[in-house]
Amino acid sequence: MGWPSKLKILSVYPRKFLSLSLSLSFQLLLHYHNLSSASIQDMGSQIHVMFLPYMAPGHMMPMVDIARLFAAQGIRVTIITTTMNAIGFKNSIERDVESGRNISLEILRFPSAEAGLPEGCENLSSAPTPEATIKLIHGIELLEPQIKILFRERRPDCIASDYIFWWTIDVATELGIPRLAFSGLPDQVEITRSQLPDLVKRRTEFSEFFDKLKEAERKSFGLLMNSFYGLESAYSDHFTKVTGIKAWHLGPVNLFRSVDDKALGGDKATISEQRCLRWLDSKEPNSVLYVCFGSTARFSKAQILEIGNALEDSSYSFIWVVGKVLKEDNNEDHQQQEEWWLPEGYEEKLKENGKGLVIKGWVPQVLILHHPAIGGFLTHCGWNSILEGLCAGLPMVTWPIFAEQFYNEKLVTQVLKFGEPVGNKTWRVWATEDSTLISRSEIENAIRRVMGDENEAKEMRKRARRLAEWAKMAVEEGGSSYNDMKSLIEDIRMFKRLTEKTTKES
Numbered sequence: 001m002g003w004p005s006k007l008k009i010l011s012v013y014p015r016k017f018l019s020l021s022l023s024l025s026f027q028l029l030l031h032y033h034n035l036s037s038a039s040i041q042d043m044g045s046q047i048h049v050m051f052l053p054y055m056a057p058g059h060m061m062p063m064v065d066i067a068r069l070f071a072a073q074g075i076r077v078t079i080i081t082t083t084m085n086a087i088g089f090k091n092s093i094e095r096d097v098e099s100g101r102n103i104s105l106e107i108l109r110f111p112s113a114e115a116g117l118p119e120g121c122e123n124l125s126s127a128p129t130p131e132a133t134i135k136l137i138h139g140i141e142l143l144e145p146q147i148k149i150l151f152r153e154r155r156p157d158c159i160a161s162d163y164i165f166w167w168t169i170d171v172a173t174e175l176g177i178p179r180l181a182f183s184g185l186p187d188q189v190e191i192t193r194s195q196l197p198d199l200v201k202r203r204t205e206f207s208e209f210f211d212k213l214k215e216a217e218r219k220s221f222g223l224l225m226n227s228f229y230g231l232e233s234a235y236s237d238h239f240t241k242v243t244g245i246k247a248w249h250l251g252p253v254n255l256f257r258s259v260d261d262k263a264l265g266g267d268k269a270t271i272s273e274q275r276c277l278r279w280l281d282s283k284e285p286n287s288v289l290y291v292c293f294g295s296t297a298r299f300s301k302a303q304i305l306e307i308g309n310a311l312e313d314s315s316y317s318f319i320w321v322v323g324k325v326l327k328e329d330n331n332e333d334h335q336q337q338e339e340w341w342l343p344e345g346y347e348e349k350l351k352e353n354g355k356g357l358v359i360k361g362w363v364p365q366v367l368i369l370h371h372p373a374i375g376g377f378l379t380h381c382g383w384n385s386i387l388e389g390l391c392a393g394l395p396m397v398t399w400p401i402f403a404e405q406f407y408n409e410k411l412v413t414q415v416l417k418f419g420e421p422v423g424n425k426t427w428r429v430w431a432t433e434d435s436t437l438i439s440r441s442e443i444e445n446a447i448r449r450v451m452g453d454e455n456e457a458k459e460m461r462k463r464a465r466r467l468a469e470w471a472k473m474a475v476e477e478g479g480s481s482y483n484d485m486k487s488l489i490e491d492i493r494m495f496k497r498l499t500e501k502t503t504k505e506s
Protein backbone atom coordinates (compact mmCIF):
# COMPACT_ATOMS: atom_id res chain seq x y z
CA MET A 1 0.00 0.00 0.00
CA GLY A 2 1.36 3.44 -0.90
CA TRP A 3 1.72 6.31 1.52
CA PRO A 4 -1.09 8.84 1.84
CA SER A 5 0.01 12.29 0.70
CA LYS A 6 -0.52 13.53 4.24
CA LEU A 7 -0.33 11.37 7.30
CA LYS A 8 -0.54 11.63 10.99
CA ILE A 9 2.66 10.40 12.44
CA LEU A 10 3.17 9.00 15.86
CA SER A 11 6.54 7.36 15.77
CA VAL A 12 9.98 7.40 17.26
CA TYR A 13 12.48 9.64 15.51
CA PRO A 14 16.10 10.55 16.00
CA ARG A 15 16.64 13.47 18.33
CA LYS A 16 19.31 14.33 20.81
CA PHE A 17 19.18 12.15 23.81
CA LEU A 18 21.42 9.64 25.37
CA SER A 19 20.42 6.06 25.82
CA LEU A 20 21.95 4.14 28.64
CA SER A 21 22.44 0.49 27.85
CA LEU A 22 23.17 -1.82 30.72
CA SER A 23 24.09 -5.42 30.28
CA LEU A 24 22.67 -6.45 33.67
CA SER A 25 19.15 -6.20 35.02
CA PHE A 26 19.68 -3.15 37.14
CA GLN A 27 16.23 -3.10 38.75
CA LEU A 28 16.55 -6.68 39.92
CA LEU A 29 19.97 -6.06 41.40
CA LEU A 30 18.67 -2.96 43.13
CA HIS A 31 15.86 -4.94 44.71
CA TYR A 32 18.19 -7.75 45.71
CA HIS A 33 20.75 -5.58 47.44
CA ASN A 34 18.29 -3.02 48.85
CA LEU A 35 20.81 -0.14 49.11
CA SER A 36 19.94 3.05 51.00
CA SER A 37 20.27 6.47 49.37
CA ALA A 38 22.99 7.37 51.91
CA SER A 39 25.15 4.53 50.67
CA ILE A 40 24.59 5.70 47.09
CA GLN A 41 26.05 9.12 48.00
CA ASP A 42 29.27 7.45 49.11
CA MET A 43 29.82 5.96 45.68
CA GLY A 44 30.45 9.24 43.96
CA SER A 45 33.97 10.38 43.32
CA GLN A 46 35.49 7.22 41.89
CA ILE A 47 33.13 7.08 38.90
CA HIS A 48 34.87 7.63 35.54
CA VAL A 49 32.80 8.37 32.43
CA MET A 50 34.42 8.58 28.98
CA PHE A 51 32.59 10.73 26.40
CA LEU A 52 32.89 10.22 22.66
CA PRO A 53 31.22 13.07 20.71
CA TYR A 54 30.69 12.90 16.93
CA MET A 55 32.77 15.34 14.85
CA ALA A 56 29.98 17.74 13.80
CA PRO A 57 29.07 20.91 15.72
CA GLY A 58 25.39 19.99 16.27
CA HIS A 59 26.52 16.75 17.90
CA MET A 60 29.80 17.74 19.51
CA MET A 61 28.83 20.93 21.33
CA PRO A 62 25.85 19.59 23.35
CA MET A 63 27.78 16.45 24.19
CA VAL A 64 30.68 18.48 25.55
CA ASP A 65 28.10 20.48 27.57
CA ILE A 66 26.79 17.20 29.02
CA ALA A 67 30.30 15.97 29.78
CA ARG A 68 31.03 19.18 31.65
CA LEU A 69 27.75 18.84 33.51
CA PHE A 70 28.82 15.38 34.69
CA ALA A 71 32.15 16.82 35.84
CA ALA A 72 30.28 19.52 37.76
CA GLN A 73 28.55 16.70 39.68
CA GLY A 74 31.91 15.36 40.89
CA ILE A 75 32.26 12.66 38.23
CA ARG A 76 35.68 12.04 36.66
CA VAL A 77 35.26 12.80 32.96
CA THR A 78 37.39 12.16 29.87
CA ILE A 79 36.39 13.49 26.45
CA ILE A 80 37.83 11.70 23.42
CA THR A 81 38.36 13.95 20.41
CA THR A 82 40.87 14.91 17.73
CA THR A 83 43.39 17.77 17.52
CA MET A 84 41.35 20.33 15.55
CA ASN A 85 38.08 19.52 17.28
CA ALA A 86 39.69 20.00 20.69
CA ILE A 87 40.54 23.61 19.81
CA GLY A 88 36.83 24.45 19.86
CA PHE A 89 36.33 23.71 23.55
CA LYS A 90 39.69 23.22 25.27
CA ASN A 91 39.56 26.69 26.86
CA SER A 92 36.29 25.80 28.57
CA ILE A 93 37.78 22.55 29.83
CA GLU A 94 40.84 24.39 31.16
CA ARG A 95 38.54 26.74 33.06
CA ASP A 96 36.72 23.73 34.52
CA VAL A 97 40.01 22.20 35.65
CA GLU A 98 41.05 25.49 37.26
CA SER A 99 37.78 25.48 39.20
CA GLY A 100 38.60 22.01 40.57
CA ARG A 101 36.67 19.71 38.24
CA ASN A 102 38.14 16.36 37.27
CA ILE A 103 37.86 16.60 33.50
CA SER A 104 40.43 15.94 30.78
CA LEU A 105 40.79 15.48 27.05
CA GLU A 106 42.10 12.43 25.22
CA ILE A 107 43.28 13.84 21.91
CA LEU A 108 43.73 11.51 18.94
CA ARG A 109 45.45 12.27 15.64
CA PHE A 110 42.86 12.45 12.87
CA PRO A 111 43.81 10.13 9.97
CA SER A 112 43.60 12.94 7.39
CA ALA A 113 46.15 11.53 4.94
CA GLU A 114 44.69 8.00 5.17
CA ALA A 115 41.24 9.38 4.40
CA GLY A 116 42.55 11.54 1.52
CA LEU A 117 41.77 14.81 3.28
CA PRO A 118 43.79 18.00 3.68
CA GLU A 119 45.42 18.44 7.11
CA GLY A 120 43.08 20.13 9.58
CA CYS A 121 39.82 18.95 8.03
CA GLU A 122 38.43 17.02 10.99
CA ASN A 123 34.84 18.20 11.42
CA LEU A 124 31.81 17.91 9.11
CA SER A 125 31.43 21.69 9.20
CA SER A 126 34.93 22.15 7.74
CA ALA A 127 34.60 19.75 4.78
CA PRO A 128 35.05 21.94 1.68
CA THR A 129 33.06 19.71 -0.73
CA PRO A 130 30.38 16.97 -0.56
CA GLU A 131 33.13 14.50 -1.57
CA ALA A 132 35.26 15.70 1.33
CA THR A 133 32.28 15.11 3.64
CA ILE A 134 32.18 11.46 2.58
CA LYS A 135 35.95 11.16 3.08
CA LEU A 136 35.58 12.77 6.48
CA ILE A 137 32.91 10.27 7.53
CA HIS A 138 35.32 7.56 6.40
CA GLY A 139 38.15 9.18 8.38
CA ILE A 140 35.97 9.15 11.50
CA GLU A 141 35.28 5.44 10.91
CA LEU A 142 39.04 4.81 10.74
CA LEU A 143 39.31 5.96 14.36
CA GLU A 144 37.21 3.01 15.61
CA PRO A 145 40.02 0.49 16.41
CA GLN A 146 42.09 3.16 18.16
CA ILE A 147 39.14 4.27 20.30
CA LYS A 148 38.25 0.67 21.20
CA ILE A 149 41.81 0.12 22.43
CA LEU A 150 41.58 3.30 24.48
CA PHE A 151 38.37 2.14 26.19
CA ARG A 152 39.92 -1.25 26.93
CA GLU A 153 43.04 0.36 28.40
CA ARG A 154 41.26 2.97 30.48
CA ARG A 155 38.35 0.76 31.54
CA PRO A 156 35.93 3.59 32.44
CA ASP A 157 32.80 2.93 34.53
CA CYS A 158 30.57 4.17 31.74
CA ILE A 159 30.83 5.07 28.04
CA ALA A 160 28.81 8.02 26.77
CA SER A 161 28.97 8.12 22.98
CA ASP A 162 27.11 9.78 20.16
CA TYR A 163 24.43 7.35 18.93
CA ILE A 164 26.20 7.23 15.53
CA PHE A 165 29.03 5.26 17.17
CA TRP A 166 26.74 2.23 17.50
CA TRP A 167 29.76 -0.07 18.01
CA THR A 168 30.43 1.41 21.46
CA ILE A 169 27.67 -0.92 22.73
CA ASP A 170 29.98 -3.86 21.93
CA VAL A 171 32.89 -2.44 23.94
CA ALA A 172 30.58 -1.50 26.80
CA THR A 173 29.13 -5.01 26.89
CA GLU A 174 32.62 -6.50 26.73
CA LEU A 175 33.71 -4.36 29.69
CA GLY A 176 30.42 -4.92 31.56
CA ILE A 177 29.71 -1.20 31.85
CA PRO A 178 26.75 1.05 30.93
CA ARG A 179 26.80 2.82 27.56
CA LEU A 180 25.18 6.18 26.80
CA ALA A 181 24.17 7.18 23.25
CA PHE A 182 22.25 9.92 21.36
CA SER A 183 18.75 9.33 19.74
CA GLY A 184 14.66 10.75 19.86
CA LEU A 185 10.91 11.01 20.61
CA PRO A 186 7.32 11.32 19.17
CA ASP A 187 4.12 13.45 19.26
CA GLN A 188 1.07 13.60 17.04
CA VAL A 189 1.83 16.10 14.28
CA GLU A 190 0.91 16.44 10.63
CA ILE A 191 3.73 15.70 8.28
CA THR A 192 4.01 14.68 4.64
CA ARG A 193 5.85 11.67 3.34
CA SER A 194 8.44 13.84 1.60
CA GLN A 195 9.32 15.48 4.91
CA LEU A 196 10.28 12.21 6.49
CA PRO A 197 14.00 11.52 6.72
CA ASP A 198 15.20 9.07 4.05
CA LEU A 199 16.01 6.60 6.75
CA VAL A 200 12.36 6.42 7.79
CA LYS A 201 10.81 6.81 4.31
CA ARG A 202 12.43 3.99 2.43
CA ARG A 203 15.10 1.40 2.84
CA THR A 204 18.29 3.04 1.66
CA GLU A 205 21.95 2.14 1.68
CA PHE A 206 21.90 3.48 5.24
CA SER A 207 19.25 1.02 6.36
CA GLU A 208 21.69 -1.52 7.69
CA PHE A 209 23.46 1.20 9.63
CA PHE A 210 20.12 2.50 10.94
CA ASP A 211 19.17 -1.00 12.08
CA LYS A 212 22.40 -1.18 14.05
CA LEU A 213 21.59 2.10 15.76
CA LYS A 214 18.12 0.83 16.64
CA GLU A 215 19.48 -2.46 17.89
CA ALA A 216 21.91 -0.65 20.19
CA GLU A 217 18.98 1.43 21.44
CA ARG A 218 16.73 -1.59 21.87
CA LYS A 219 19.16 -2.93 24.46
CA SER A 220 19.01 0.38 26.30
CA PHE A 221 18.22 0.69 29.93
CA GLY A 222 17.48 4.40 29.83
CA LEU A 223 17.69 7.62 27.83
CA LEU A 224 19.31 10.92 28.59
CA MET A 225 17.81 13.79 26.68
CA ASN A 226 19.07 17.25 25.84
CA SER A 227 15.61 18.61 26.60
CA PHE A 228 13.44 19.16 29.66
CA TYR A 229 10.44 17.11 30.67
CA GLY A 230 7.94 20.03 30.57
CA LEU A 231 8.88 20.76 26.96
CA GLU A 232 7.83 17.42 25.50
CA SER A 233 6.27 15.38 28.27
CA ALA A 234 3.81 13.72 25.83
CA TYR A 235 6.72 12.58 23.63
CA SER A 236 8.62 11.32 26.60
CA ASP A 237 5.70 9.47 28.20
CA HIS A 238 4.78 7.90 24.89
CA PHE A 239 8.32 6.74 24.30
CA THR A 240 8.63 5.20 27.74
CA LYS A 241 5.21 3.52 27.35
CA VAL A 242 6.00 2.07 23.93
CA THR A 243 9.62 1.05 24.54
CA GLY A 244 9.67 0.57 28.29
CA ILE A 245 12.89 2.58 28.37
CA LYS A 246 13.58 5.08 31.14
CA ALA A 247 14.44 8.65 30.12
CA TRP A 248 16.42 11.34 31.94
CA HIS A 249 15.94 14.91 30.72
CA LEU A 250 19.05 16.97 31.45
CA GLY A 251 18.64 20.05 29.35
CA PRO A 252 18.61 22.44 27.79
CA VAL A 253 22.34 21.95 28.27
CA ASN A 254 23.28 25.27 26.65
CA LEU A 255 21.97 26.93 29.83
CA PHE A 256 24.97 25.55 31.70
CA ARG A 257 27.43 27.54 29.59
CA SER A 258 29.08 30.54 31.18
CA VAL A 259 29.32 33.80 29.23
CA ASP A 260 32.86 32.81 28.20
CA ASP A 261 31.65 29.44 26.91
CA LYS A 262 28.83 31.08 24.96
CA ALA A 263 31.27 33.45 23.38
CA LEU A 264 33.45 30.57 22.29
CA GLY A 265 30.90 28.35 20.51
CA GLY A 266 34.03 27.09 18.79
CA ASP A 267 37.05 29.38 18.48
CA LYS A 268 35.99 30.28 14.92
CA ALA A 269 33.36 32.53 16.48
CA THR A 270 35.80 34.93 18.13
CA ILE A 271 36.54 36.87 14.94
CA SER A 272 32.91 37.65 14.22
CA GLU A 273 32.00 38.10 17.88
CA GLN A 274 33.00 41.71 18.37
CA ARG A 275 31.59 42.71 15.00
CA CYS A 276 28.16 41.19 15.67
CA LEU A 277 27.81 42.37 19.24
CA ARG A 278 28.96 45.91 18.52
CA TRP A 279 26.49 46.10 15.63
CA LEU A 280 23.67 44.71 17.79
CA ASP A 281 24.43 47.23 20.54
CA SER A 282 23.39 49.97 18.12
CA LYS A 283 19.93 48.43 17.56
CA GLU A 284 16.60 48.77 19.39
CA PRO A 285 15.46 45.90 21.66
CA ASN A 286 13.66 43.07 19.83
CA SER A 287 14.21 44.69 16.45
CA VAL A 288 16.66 42.27 14.78
CA LEU A 289 16.00 38.91 13.13
CA TYR A 290 18.82 36.37 13.49
CA VAL A 291 19.07 34.07 10.44
CA CYS A 292 21.14 30.88 10.53
CA PHE A 293 20.75 27.45 8.94
CA GLY A 294 23.12 25.51 11.17
CA SER A 295 26.48 24.07 10.42
CA THR A 296 25.93 21.91 7.33
CA ALA A 297 22.96 23.16 5.23
CA ARG A 298 23.73 24.41 1.68
CA PHE A 299 21.44 26.45 -0.60
CA SER A 300 21.43 27.09 -4.33
CA LYS A 301 22.37 30.57 -5.61
CA ALA A 302 18.73 31.08 -6.63
CA GLN A 303 17.60 30.44 -3.06
CA ILE A 304 20.27 32.70 -1.57
CA LEU A 305 19.01 35.43 -3.89
CA GLU A 306 15.44 34.97 -2.61
CA ILE A 307 16.55 35.02 1.04
CA GLY A 308 18.73 38.09 0.45
CA ASN A 309 15.89 39.99 -1.21
CA ALA A 310 13.36 38.96 1.42
CA LEU A 311 15.59 40.19 4.23
CA GLU A 312 16.29 43.43 2.43
CA ASP A 313 12.59 44.01 1.68
CA SER A 314 11.35 43.18 5.18
CA SER A 315 10.94 45.95 7.72
CA TYR A 316 13.35 44.38 10.17
CA SER A 317 17.10 44.51 10.68
CA PHE A 318 18.92 41.20 10.48
CA ILE A 319 22.09 39.21 11.09
CA TRP A 320 22.40 36.53 8.43
CA VAL A 321 24.96 33.76 8.83
CA VAL A 322 25.15 32.90 5.18
CA GLY A 323 26.17 29.37 4.20
CA LYS A 324 28.21 28.35 1.16
CA VAL A 325 26.58 27.39 -2.15
CA LEU A 326 27.48 24.56 -4.49
CA LYS A 327 29.58 25.85 -7.39
CA GLU A 328 27.93 25.36 -10.77
CA ASP A 329 31.20 24.86 -12.71
CA ASN A 330 32.79 21.72 -11.32
CA ASN A 331 36.52 21.18 -11.58
CA GLU A 332 38.34 18.65 -13.77
CA ASP A 333 37.80 15.84 -11.27
CA HIS A 334 34.05 16.54 -11.51
CA GLN A 335 34.10 17.16 -7.78
CA GLN A 336 31.47 19.57 -6.59
CA GLN A 337 33.09 22.64 -5.07
CA GLU A 338 31.52 25.08 -2.64
CA GLU A 339 31.90 28.84 -2.47
CA TRP A 340 30.57 31.89 -0.71
CA TRP A 341 28.11 33.68 -2.91
CA LEU A 342 25.92 36.76 -2.54
CA PRO A 343 24.15 38.94 -5.12
CA GLU A 344 26.52 41.58 -6.50
CA GLY A 345 26.70 44.73 -4.40
CA TYR A 346 24.56 43.19 -1.65
CA GLU A 347 27.02 43.57 1.21
CA GLU A 348 28.04 47.08 0.13
CA LYS A 349 24.40 48.15 0.18
CA LEU A 350 23.95 46.80 3.70
CA LYS A 351 27.09 48.58 4.87
CA GLU A 352 25.63 51.85 3.60
CA ASN A 353 22.13 51.51 5.00
CA GLY A 354 23.08 49.59 8.18
CA LYS A 355 20.02 47.36 7.85
CA GLY A 356 21.78 44.06 8.08
CA LEU A 357 24.98 42.21 8.81
CA VAL A 358 26.05 39.25 6.71
CA ILE A 359 28.54 36.84 8.23
CA LYS A 360 30.37 34.35 6.04
CA GLY A 361 31.50 31.84 8.59
CA TRP A 362 30.97 31.09 12.23
CA VAL A 363 29.31 33.29 14.86
CA PRO A 364 28.86 32.87 18.63
CA GLN A 365 25.20 31.91 18.16
CA VAL A 366 24.14 31.51 21.79
CA LEU A 367 25.64 34.87 22.73
CA ILE A 368 23.88 36.57 19.81
CA LEU A 369 20.52 34.98 20.58
CA HIS A 370 20.65 36.39 24.11
CA HIS A 371 21.39 39.93 22.96
CA PRO A 372 18.41 42.19 23.80
CA ALA A 373 18.29 43.52 20.23
CA ILE A 374 17.38 40.10 18.82
CA GLY A 375 13.60 39.71 18.42
CA GLY A 376 13.27 36.54 16.35
CA PHE A 377 15.14 33.59 14.88
CA LEU A 378 14.88 32.24 11.33
CA THR A 379 16.15 28.69 11.80
CA HIS A 380 16.63 25.42 9.93
CA CYS A 381 15.26 23.71 13.06
CA GLY A 382 18.39 21.82 14.11
CA TRP A 383 17.59 20.63 17.63
CA ASN A 384 20.37 22.68 19.23
CA SER A 385 19.21 25.83 17.49
CA ILE A 386 15.61 25.21 18.61
CA LEU A 387 16.69 24.83 22.23
CA GLU A 388 19.04 27.80 22.10
CA GLY A 389 16.35 30.04 20.58
CA LEU A 390 13.80 28.80 23.10
CA CYS A 391 16.14 29.51 26.03
CA ALA A 392 16.56 33.05 24.72
CA GLY A 393 12.73 33.39 24.65
CA LEU A 394 12.60 34.00 20.91
CA PRO A 395 9.72 33.30 18.50
CA MET A 396 10.86 31.45 15.37
CA VAL A 397 10.50 31.46 11.63
CA THR A 398 10.96 27.78 10.79
CA TRP A 399 12.61 26.48 7.65
CA PRO A 400 13.59 22.82 8.05
CA ILE A 401 15.87 21.37 5.41
CA PHE A 402 16.65 17.74 6.11
CA ALA A 403 16.84 14.96 8.67
CA GLU A 404 14.53 15.24 11.71
CA GLN A 405 14.30 19.02 11.31
CA PHE A 406 10.72 18.69 9.98
CA TYR A 407 9.66 17.01 13.22
CA ASN A 408 11.34 19.73 15.22
CA GLU A 409 9.48 22.34 13.16
CA LYS A 410 6.13 20.71 13.99
CA LEU A 411 6.99 20.79 17.68
CA VAL A 412 7.60 24.54 17.42
CA THR A 413 4.69 25.48 15.14
CA GLN A 414 1.97 22.91 15.94
CA VAL A 415 2.61 21.70 19.49
CA LEU A 416 4.28 24.58 21.36
CA LYS A 417 3.04 27.26 18.93
CA PHE A 418 5.84 29.78 19.20
CA GLY A 419 6.84 29.81 15.53
CA GLU A 420 5.57 30.13 11.98
CA PRO A 421 6.72 28.09 8.98
CA VAL A 422 8.24 29.70 5.90
CA GLY A 423 6.03 29.07 2.87
CA ASN A 424 3.13 26.65 2.67
CA LYS A 425 4.83 24.09 0.49
CA THR A 426 4.36 21.05 2.61
CA TRP A 427 6.19 19.02 -0.03
CA ARG A 428 9.46 20.90 0.30
CA VAL A 429 12.45 18.81 1.22
CA TRP A 430 16.04 19.50 0.19
CA ALA A 431 16.49 23.20 -0.34
CA THR A 432 19.33 22.67 -2.80
CA GLU A 433 16.84 21.47 -5.39
CA ASP A 434 15.43 24.32 -7.46
CA SER A 435 12.00 22.67 -7.41
CA THR A 436 11.80 23.52 -3.74
CA LEU A 437 12.67 27.19 -4.18
CA ILE A 438 10.89 29.34 -1.59
CA SER A 439 10.04 32.77 -2.93
CA ARG A 440 11.07 36.07 -1.36
CA SER A 441 7.43 36.97 -0.66
CA GLU A 442 6.83 33.70 1.19
CA ILE A 443 9.92 34.32 3.32
CA GLU A 444 8.99 37.94 3.97
CA ASN A 445 5.41 36.98 4.95
CA ALA A 446 6.66 34.48 7.51
CA ILE A 447 9.09 37.04 8.96
CA ARG A 448 6.28 39.56 9.31
CA ARG A 449 3.99 37.00 10.97
CA VAL A 450 6.66 36.43 13.64
CA MET A 451 8.29 39.87 14.08
CA GLY A 452 5.19 42.03 13.51
CA ASP A 453 2.61 43.67 15.78
CA GLU A 454 -0.35 41.40 15.02
CA ASN A 455 -1.98 39.68 18.01
CA GLU A 456 -0.74 36.28 16.83
CA ALA A 457 2.85 37.55 16.86
CA LYS A 458 2.42 39.01 20.34
CA GLU A 459 0.99 35.71 21.58
CA MET A 460 3.90 33.81 20.05
CA ARG A 461 6.37 36.11 21.77
CA LYS A 462 4.59 35.58 25.10
CA ARG A 463 4.67 31.81 24.66
CA ALA A 464 8.36 31.91 23.75
CA ARG A 465 9.19 33.93 26.86
CA ARG A 466 7.19 31.53 29.03
CA LEU A 467 9.05 28.55 27.56
CA ALA A 468 12.38 30.24 28.31
CA GLU A 469 11.30 30.65 31.95
CA TRP A 470 10.29 26.99 32.15
CA ALA A 471 13.62 25.93 30.66
CA LYS A 472 15.49 27.95 33.25
CA MET A 473 13.41 26.54 36.09
CA ALA A 474 14.06 23.01 34.86
CA VAL A 475 17.84 23.28 35.25
CA GLU A 476 17.81 25.20 38.54
CA GLU A 477 18.13 23.43 41.87
CA GLY A 478 14.99 21.36 42.43
CA GLY A 479 13.94 21.63 38.76
CA SER A 480 13.09 18.57 36.69
CA SER A 481 16.38 18.43 34.75
CA TYR A 482 18.37 19.07 37.91
CA ASN A 483 16.60 16.19 39.64
CA ASP A 484 17.00 13.90 36.63
CA MET A 485 20.76 14.54 36.61
CA LYS A 486 20.99 13.63 40.27
CA SER A 487 18.97 10.48 39.76
CA LEU A 488 21.00 9.43 36.71
CA ILE A 489 24.27 9.78 38.56
CA GLU A 490 22.87 7.80 41.44
CA ASP A 491 21.88 5.08 39.00
CA ILE A 492 25.36 4.93 37.43
CA ARG A 493 27.00 4.85 40.85
CA MET A 494 24.60 2.19 42.00
CA PHE A 495 25.34 0.13 38.90
CA LYS A 496 29.03 0.23 39.60
CA ARG A 497 28.58 -0.66 43.24
CA LEU A 498 26.26 -3.55 42.44
CA THR A 499 28.51 -4.92 39.71
CA GLU A 500 31.46 -4.87 42.12
CA LYS A 501 29.42 -6.54 44.83
CA THR A 502 28.11 -9.21 42.46
CA THR A 503 31.64 -9.91 41.21
CA LYS A 504 32.95 -10.28 44.79
CA GLU A 505 30.11 -12.59 45.80
CA SER A 506 30.48 -14.92 42.82
Ligand SMILES: O=c1ccn([C@@H]2O[C@H](COP(=O)(O)OP(=O)(O)O[C@H]3O[C@H](CO)[C@@H](O)[C@H](O)[C@H]3O)[C@@H](O)[C@H]2O)c(=O)[nH]1
Nearest residue numbers: 057058265294295296362363365382383384385403404405
Ligand atom coordinates in the same frame (compact mmCIF):
# COMPACT_ATOMS: atom_id res chain seq x y z
O1 LIG B 1 27.68 30.18 13.04
C1 LIG B 1 27.27 29.32 13.81
C2 LIG B 1 26.44 28.26 13.38
C3 LIG B 1 26.03 27.34 14.29
N1 LIG B 1 26.44 27.42 15.59
C4 LIG B 1 26.04 26.39 16.55
O2 LIG B 1 26.06 25.12 15.92
C5 LIG B 1 25.05 24.31 16.45
C6 LIG B 1 24.22 23.82 15.30
O3 LIG B 1 23.43 22.78 15.73
P1 LIG B 1 21.95 22.51 15.18
O4 LIG B 1 21.13 23.72 15.31
O5 LIG B 1 21.42 21.30 15.89
O6 LIG B 1 22.14 22.30 13.63
P2 LIG B 1 23.05 21.27 12.75
O7 LIG B 1 24.46 21.60 12.90
O8 LIG B 1 22.48 21.30 11.40
O9 LIG B 1 22.74 19.88 13.48
C7 LIG B 1 22.65 18.55 13.08
O10 LIG B 1 22.46 17.87 14.32
C8 LIG B 1 21.29 18.25 15.02
C9 LIG B 1 21.31 17.55 16.35
O11 LIG B 1 21.25 16.17 16.13
C10 LIG B 1 20.06 17.90 14.24
O12 LIG B 1 18.90 18.33 14.95
C11 LIG B 1 20.13 18.56 12.90
O13 LIG B 1 19.03 18.12 12.12
C12 LIG B 1 21.43 18.20 12.19
O14 LIG B 1 21.52 18.91 10.97
C13 LIG B 1 24.25 25.15 17.41
O15 LIG B 1 24.65 24.83 18.73
C14 LIG B 1 24.66 26.57 17.08
O16 LIG B 1 24.64 27.43 18.19
C15 LIG B 1 27.22 28.44 16.03
O17 LIG B 1 27.57 28.54 17.21
N2 LIG B 1 27.62 29.37 15.11
